[in-house]
Amino acid sequence: MGFHCLFGFSIFFLLLSHSTVLSRILPETLKTTSVLDVAGSIQTVKEIASLSHEMTAFRLNQQEEQSPASSPLSLKLHSRASVRENEHRDYRTLTLSRLERDSARVRSLVTRLGQAVNGASLADLMAKTTTAEIEGPVVSGTSQGSGEYFSRVGIGNPPRQVYMVIDTGSDVNWLQCAPCADCYQQADPIFDPLSSSSYAPLSCFTPECKALDVSDCRNQSCLYEVSYGDGSYTVGDFVTETLTIGSASVEHIAIGCGHSNEGLFVGAAGLLGLGGGLLSLPSQLNATSFSYCLVDRDSDSASTLEFGSSLPPNTVVAPLLRNHQFDTFYYLGLTGISVGGGLLPIPESAFQMTETGTGGIIIDSGTAVTRLQTEIYNSLRDSFVKGTPDLPTVSGVALFDTCYDLSGKTKVEVPTVALHFPGGRMLPLPAKNCLIPVDSKGTFCLAFAPTASSLAIIGNVQQQGTRVTFDLANSVIAFSSNKC
Secondary structure, three states: HHHHHHHHHHHHHHHHHHHHHHHHHHOOOOOOEEOOOOOOOOOOOHHHHHHHHHHHHHHHHHHHHOOOOOOEEEEEEEEEHHHHOOOOHHHHHHHHHHHHHHHHHHHHHHHHHHHHHHOOHHHHHHHOOOOOOOOOOOOOOOEEEEOOOEEEEEEEOOEOOOOOOOOOOOOOEEEEOOOOEOOOOEEOOOOOOHHHOOOEEOOOOHHHOOOOOOEEEEOOOEEEEEEEEOEEEEEEEEEEEEEOOOOOOEEEEEEEEEEEEOOOOOOOOEEEEEEOOOOOOOOOOOOOOOEEEEEOOOOEEEEEEEEEOOOOOOEEEEEEEEOOOOEEEEEEEEOOEEEEEEEEOHHHEEEEEEEEOEEEEEEOOOOEEEEEHHHHHHHHHHHHHOOOEEEEEEEEEEOOOEEEEEOOOEEEEEEEEEEEEEHHHEOOOOOOOEEOOOOOEEEEEEEEEEEEEEEHHHHHHHHEEEEEEEEEOOOEEEEEEEOO
């Protein structure tokens, strides 16, 4: 009896201490609730369906021509909605398509990490697993139309301007090249190596060729292949080319010149890999840092992708961690999550990577919806629901299980979701980054989802409107709200 009382008192004391520590951190710096502009969000999604591709292209060209670059190594960054014509009949079908692509991407990332941690080759995985089990997009979601963010880059000399998907979850840069044995449809003309004076094949014995996961040799020239478990791929010559990034031309960048490419690549000419591996664009530029600010997924405005950028003022800094088993992903040193001013009852160890390379949480530009381990997600969802007792609920939509009918409202107040980092630092997320519209009738859903994988992912919905700086030299990730 005495033991149980003492044990219960100890637990109560620990919880009280935890609450006291939290109260010292939160009161002055974190609002417990945030306001969601329901009417504004609904108006935006209605405009998406009616906006013509011609008008979108006109605005996009104006942005490219009139917006000055903020630094020499700076690219304009566009949402997929700005580049790709809307082929969906309404916003709900657009949402369902996005979520399907997003699920495929997450499966791909998890498969790739499992492949690296378990030491299995992709060929082994494909031999042992059905296509459905390892279905995933080619190079960060491009085969399923994911990716969602694009930059316009000059390739070759003289430079040919093309749209490229940007992706923090990939390393190999590549684009479609003539002659095409098999090329998908893209918005710009296919790049012709014969038109560029700076095109140069890499030999099989170069460090760049040896850094590829899959390579071959033909006439002593390096061939590359990037493929994922759904049967999509890009194959061709591994070469060096000149890239024009903003106002700067950078020579001898290793890039795949794909002559055979299979998949639905949403009109982009190829991909810029922003991951942490040796072949990624930041690594090849010897960039000590890079940053991006992701505009709203339904916006036709633009922001920037910048290399060598310094930290903006008033940033929230978190540790940038690396997985020794797989150097592509950027892991975030997260200590906790709060909802409505209360920390979720989840131990800090639940967010940490193990010594074997499993677990942890990455930040990714290509994944849309943040994925959290089921226990963490359930805790976040339940806390959010408790903070919204007056909002009418409706059935879930696709991977979202917490949705509301806000059709009769102009604005609503919802619990603030915040990410917490070492040293008491925290990043409160705007309401529009947590509760998003899924149709034009007023259905909004909590934009988080559970995952059975040990890998958690901070997606781009939660990053929108925030400049994210990857300070590679100092191993930190910095978040600067409203710095687009």
